[in-house]
Amino acid sequence: xxxxQFQSSTTHxxxxxxxxxxxxxxxxxxxxxxxxxQLRSWASTLVLPVRYMVDIPxxxxxxxxxxxxxxxxxxxxxxxxxxHELLLEAKLQKLLALERENASLRSLLSSSSQxxxxxxxxxxxxxxxxxxxxxxxxxxxxxxESAYPGQPVLDAYGVLGQVIDVGHxxxxxxxxxxxxxxxPVEDSRNGVxxxxxxxxxxxxLSLLAVPDSQDIQVGDQxxxxxxxxxxxxxxxxxxxxxxxxxxxxSFAQVLLTPAAHIDRSxxxxxxxxxxxxxxxxxxxxxxxxKAPGG
Amino acid sequence: MKRxxxxxxxxxxxxxxxxxxxxxxxxxxxxxxxxxxxxxWIYWQPNHCGIGLACLLGIIQDALIxxxxxxxGLIFSFVSYLFIVWLRHxxxxxxxxxxxxxxxxxxxxxxxxxLLQGLSHQPNLSGIxxxxxxxxGCVWLLLCFIFKSGLNRLQSVVSWA
Numbered sequence: 001x002x003x004x005q006f007q008s009s010t011t012h013x014x015x016x017x018x019x020x021x022x023x024x025x026x027x028x029x030x031x032x033x034x035x036x037x038q039l040r041s042w043a044s045t046l047v048l049p050v051r052y053m054v055d056i057p058x059x060x061x062x063x064x065x066x067x068x069x070x071x072x073x074x075x076x077x078x079x080x081x082x083x084h085e086l087l088l089e090a091k092l093q094k095l096l097a098l099e100r101e102n103a104s105l106r107s108l109l110s111s112s113s114q115x116x117x118x119x120x121x122x123x124x125x126x127x128x129x130x131x132x133x134x135x136x137x138x139x140x141x142x143x144x145e146s147a148y149p150g151q152p153v154l155d156a157y158g159v160l161g162q163v164i165d166v167g168h169x170x171x172x173x174x175x176x177x178x179x180x181x182x183x184p185v186e187d188s189r190n191g192v193x194x195x196x197x198x199x200x201x202x203x204x205l206s207l208l209a210v211p212d213s214q215d216i217q218v219g220d221q222x223x224x225x226x227x228x229x230x231x232x233x234x235x236x237x238x239x240x241x242x243x244x245x246x247x248x249x250s251f252a253q254v255l256l257t258p259a260a261h262i263d264r265s266x267x268x269x270x271x272x273x274x275x276x277x278x279x280x281x282x283x284x285x286x287x288x289x290k291a292p293g294g
Numbered sequence: 295m296k297r298x299x300x301x302x303x304x305x306x307x308x309x310x311x312x313x314x315x316x317x318x319x320x321x322x323x324x325x326x327x328x329x330x331x332x333x334x335w336i337y338w339q340p341n342h343c344g345i346g347l348a349c350l351l352g353i354i355q356d357a358l359i360x361x362x363x364x365x366x367g368l369i370f371s372f373v374s375y376l377f378i379v380w381l382r383h384x385x386x387x388x389x390x391x392x393x394x395x396x397x398x399x400x401x402x403x404x405x406x407x408x409l410l411q412g413l414s415h416q417p418n419l420s421g422i423x424x425x426x427x428x429x430x431g432c433v434w435l436l437l438c439f440i441f442k443s444g445l446n447r448l449q450s451v452v453s454w455a
Contacts (some may be wrong), residue, residue, distance in 0.1 A: 012345065012378050019349035019371035026353070026364030027414075036363070043357035050309045050358060058315060128313040131359040132321050133411065133419045138360075172360060263318075 037165075044167040051128050051138060051170070058127035062266075119272040121145060123153075125265060126170070135161075135178035135198060139268060142169045147270055150230060154269045158236035158259030159183060159224060163270070176237065177202050177262055185237050186225040190215055193225055194254075196237050202262045205238045207254040216243055216254055226282040232273040233281060236260075301343075304331055305351065313358055322422045325429040326400050328355050332370060333377050333396060334437050340381060348374035365410060373403045389438050397431035 030036040069077075123139040130136050141147045143166050151163040153173050161181060165172040174181050177198040185207075186193045192215065195208040210216060220240045226233035238256030245252050308327040316324060328351055335343040352367035377384070377399060384395060404424055411419075 009379070012375060015345040016371060016375040019345050020368060023349065023352070023364035023368035023371065026367065027362055030363050040357065040363055043353070043363065047309070047354060047358045050306065051313065053306075054310050054313055054315070127315050129315050129321065129324075129359075130313075131361050132423065134360050136360050 041167050048170060051126055054128045055126045121270040123268050123270050125268060135175040137173055138170050139173055140170055141270060142167045142171050144168055147171045152231045152271045154235060154271055155260045155265040157261055159231060160260040160268055175262060176258055183231060183237055184225045184227040185222040188221045188223050196222060203257055205256040205258055210252050210254050212245055212250055212252045216240060218243060226278055229275055229278050232271060309358060322425045323429050324426055325433040326426055329370060329400060329403055330430050330433045332374055336374060336377055345371050345374050369403050369406050372406060373399055393431040393434045396434040397427045400427035400430040
């Protein structure tokens with residue numbers, strides 16, 4: 001006997017209402033209840049094979065294109081890398097000299113060193129597209145490699161973001177350009193402190209609540225201040241591209257471009273800063289800035 | 295077992311296509327693969343595929359692309375419910391009219407997504423992403439062509455009744 005092709009409308013309505021109730025429960029309780037966060041973690045592990053099925057062919061394409069090059073292109077790349085390495089060696093020597101001078105000056109002032117010590121792990125970004133409304137990506141390090149929520153993520157050029165969700169084998173990273181991201185920073189020119197927030201697209205950041213009279217200029221580099229003991233100190237976050245003073249408003253609008261190569265990085269660093277040393281360094285810096293006025 | 299295998303394979307392919315990396319200028323044109331697949335399976339097998347499948351695949355989609363868990367579950371459940379209510383009329387449309395109807399359903403899903411994200415003060419998509427509704431209609435045409443040309447084989451593989 002054939003079943004009726006169409007089930008009753010009541011059945012559909014009941015199923016619909018049940019599905020809606022379940023989804024609303026997940027949406028409302030999800031961010032606030034730990035068990036639901038665990039559910040998210042399990043769901044991420046469940047969909048991991050799908051992510052890798054997309055990532056692996058893309059890596060194969062990258063690997064193949066990296067190996068199929070003309071000799072001329074390889075020689076040109078080689079020359080460019082040698083020149084860059086030479087430049088970096090020179091900068092490194094200068095940095096070492098500055099660090100020695102810094103340590104020496106601090107010892108004269110009886111301050112301890114501000115070295116950013118800690119652990120760093122290299123991770124690969126999975127070649128998959130996340131939701132276009134979000135500024136996030138997935139990396140191939142999870143709990144198994146001691147990744148933790150809130151862990152800073154850097155690339156070769158600056159701060160990329162932080163880990164927000166850790167699965168067993170992968171983690172989700174929130175970029176600094178996401179509207180939910182906030183990074184405490186300071187101006188490397190004059191030490192002005194502020195907070196950088198994302199604008200929701202990959203090439204814009206802004207400073208939060210900057211008084212109109214604050215001395216911030218186009219071209220100023222903002223680096224992590226270490227406040228909040230979250231991000232290590234001194235890493236580039238962004239460069240000011242526009243300062244807009246609107247008449248009658250107390251706050252200026254300051255726009256920055258991210259220092260990190262948001263859309264181009266393939267490998268990133270997961271940093272585990274030494275919290276005790278970071279706290280000490282931040283304290284010293286705050287006291288040093290207070291001293292002249294005290 | 296064969297029918298579940300076919301459903302499983304099509305779901306995996308749709309999920310993979312929904313996260314396949316595209317150039318940024320092509321992203322607004324990415325079809326809503328999973329939603330179109332859900333509607334397709336409801337159309338072909340209304341007795342066995344319905345709101346439960348839509349809700350489950352929506353939650354899986356949320357886990358895959360990083361949206362809050364339950365967001366796409368809610369959207370897919372709502373759209374599939376409307377589709378089921380409208381199915382009696384839909385079945386008598388020509389394939390071209392069906393594709394236009396799919397464009398409307400997909401646009402509704404995108405609009406609902408924007409509304410929900412706006413209500414929760416989450417970052418939102420721009421209006422250009424409604425273009426994915428058009429490409430979703432094209433995917434419907436493709437699916438119908440593929441399955442129509444293999445329909446007899448499909449019927450023997452998927453022994454529902």
